[in-house]
Amino acid sequence: MTDALSGVRVLDAATLFAGPLAATLLADFGAEVVKIEHPKGDPVRSHGAQRDGVGLWWKMLGRNKRAVTLYLGSPEGQELFRKLVADSDVVIENFRPGTLERWGLGYDELKKINPGLVLARVTGFGQTGPYSRRPGFGTLAEAMSGFAAITGEPDGPPTLPPFGLADGIAALTTAYAVMTALRARDATGEGQVVDLAIIEPILTLLGPQIITYDQLGELQARTGNRSHNNAPRNTYRTRDGGWVAISTSAQSIAERVMRLVGRPEFIDEPWFATGAERAKHADELDEAVGSWIAERDRDEVVRAFEEAEAAVAPIYTAADVMTDPQFDALGTIATVPDDELGPVKMQNVLFRLSRTPGRIESAGPPLGAHTAEILGRYGVGEADLDALREKGVIR
Numbered sequence: 001m002t003d004a005l006s007g008v009r010v011l012d013a014a015t016l017f018a019g020p021l022a023a024t025l026l027a028d029f030g031a032e033v034v035k036i037e038h039p040k041g042d043p044v045r046s047h048g049a050q051r052d053g054v055g056l057w058w059k060m061l062g063r064n065k066r067a068v069t070l071y072l073g074s075p076e077g078q079e080l081f082r083k084l085v086a087d088s089d090v091v092i093e094n095f096r097p098g099t100l101e102r103w104g105l106g107y108d109e110l111k112k113i114n115p116g117l118v119l120a121r122v123t124g125f126g127q128t129g130p131y132s133r134r135p136g137f138g139t140l141a142e143a144m145s146g147f148a149a150i151t152g153e154p155d156g157p158p159t160l161p162p163f164g165l166a167d168g169i170a171a172l173t174t175a176y177a178v179m180t181a182l183r184a185r186d187a188t189g190e191g192q193v194v195d196l197a198i199i200e201p202i203l204t205l206l207g208p209q210i211i212t213y214d215q216l217g218e219l220q221a222r223t224g225n226r227s228h229n230n231a232p233r234n235t236y237r238t239r240d241g242g243w244v245a246i247s248t249s250a251q252s253i254a255e256r257v258m259r260l261v262g263r264p265e266f267i268d269e270p271w272f273a274t275g276a277e278r279a280k281h282a283d284e285l286d287e288a289v290g291s292w293i294a295e296r297d298r299d300e301v302v303r304a305f306e307e308a309e310a311a312v313a314p315i316y317t318a319a320d321v322m323t324d325p326q327f328d329a330l331g332t333i334a335t336v337p338d339d340e341l342g343p344v345k346m347q348n349v350l351f352r353l354s355r356t357p358g359r360i361e362s363a364g365p366p367l368g369a370h371t372a373e374i375l376g377r378y379g380v381g382e383a384d385l386d387a388l389r390e391k392g393v394i395r
C-alpha cells in the first residue's frame, strides 16, 4: 500500500513551531520531508524539556524527517539548496519577508529552477503591509487577533495560552494551504506562493467576533470559564479534589443536567429555554450544578453524567491522557523507537485514514544525521563534506 502523500517531497527550511509542524503533518502521511537546518540547529532542539541533553519537543516535531544542516547565507549553501529545490514539490520557510530574496532564493529565482514548486511562507504578519518586516511569534498573534482580550476572568488581565496555540493553528492551516496548492499544481503544472500570516488563522477560529461587531457593535467581554452562549458551562471541583468540565450547548443536554442534579424546576423557567438566556443566570445554575458535583468523587460524577446522557469530561493532565481507555482505543498515543532515547511516547498522527493511514517511523533525528545521505544524492562526496564543514556550511 502506498502512503497518501508518497512521492511528495518537502523541504522544511523553517524554525521553531508553525512552519515545521506543518511539515510534520505532511511527513506523517508519507511525504519525504528533509529538514534544512542552520549548522547550529533549529532553536527548537534546545527549547523546553530535555532528557540527557536531548530536546524532547524536537523528538515530536522532527518525527519522520531527515535532518540536513545547510547554511543558506553562504554561496555553497544556496547552490545546494537550489539543487534540492529542483527535486522538491514544496518548500516551507518562516524567514522574515526579504530574507530568502537576500540569499537569492526568492520565489522568482526558485520557480525558474522548478515551475511546479509550492513555496509556503509562514510569517508573523504576512508578506505585505506595514508590520510585515517585524519578527513574529504566536504570542503576538494571540494578542492581536482578539484572542487574549476575550480570554481570562472578567476582573483579571487579558490572558495568553500556556502553549503555542496560534502557531499550532497556523501549522494546521499551512498544511491545508500546501495541499490546496498541490491540488492546483497537479491540475495545471504550476506552483505558487502560500502567504500564511500567523495573525490570521487564529482569527478565523475565534468565530463570530468580527461579524458581531460589524452588525451589532458588540464586543465579547471576558467571562472566565463561562460562555456567552450557554449555562451551566464551567469547571467544577469534585469531592476528591478532581475537576470536571460541563457544557450545555444543546437544550436537551441542559435539561438532562438539571434533572440529574435534582433541580428540574429550573427547566420550567421561561429564561431556561435558550442558551443565551441561561447564560445570564449562570450564577444560579453554577451553584446548583457545582454543589451537586462537590458532594461526589470525580469518577462518580462522570459515570452519573454518562448514565443521564449529559455531557461531561474530567479535566485531565498528560498523565491521565496516557491511561484513558478512549484514547487507548483510538491509538492516540504512539510509541516510537529512537536511537538516542529508546522508545518514546508522543501524540499519534492527527486522524485515521481507512485505506492509507499515516504512521510514525522515527522520532526527530540528531542534528545533521542525514546530511551526507541527502547531499550525496547531488554528488557531494566525503572530501566535499569536509570542505563544506570547514567553511561552516554544514556541521
Ligand SMILES: CC(C)(COP(=O)(O)OP(=O)(O)OC[C@H]1O[C@@H](n2cnc3c(N)ncnc32)[C@H](O)[C@@H]1OP(=O)(O)O)[C@@H](O)C(=O)NCCC(=O)NCCSC(=O)C(=O)O
Pocket: 013, 015, 016, 017, 018, 019, 036, 037, 038, 039, 070, 071, 072, 073, 094, 095, 096, 099, 122, 123, 124, 134, 135, 136, 137, 138, 139, 164, 167, 198
Ligand atoms: C523567528 C523570527 C522571529 C527570527 O527572526 P530573525 O532572527 O530576525 O531571522 P530572519 O527571519 O530575518 O532570518 C534570518 C536568520 O535565520 C536564521 N536561520 C535559520 N535557519 C537558517 C539556515 N538554514 N541558514 C541560514 N540562516 C538560518 C539565521 O539565524 C538567520 O540570521 P542571520 O544569520 O543573521 O542572517 C523570524 O524568522 C520570524 O518572524 N519568522 C516568522 C514567524 C515565525 O515563524 N515565528 C516563530 C514561530 S514560534 C513562536 O511563535 C514562539 O516561539 O512563540
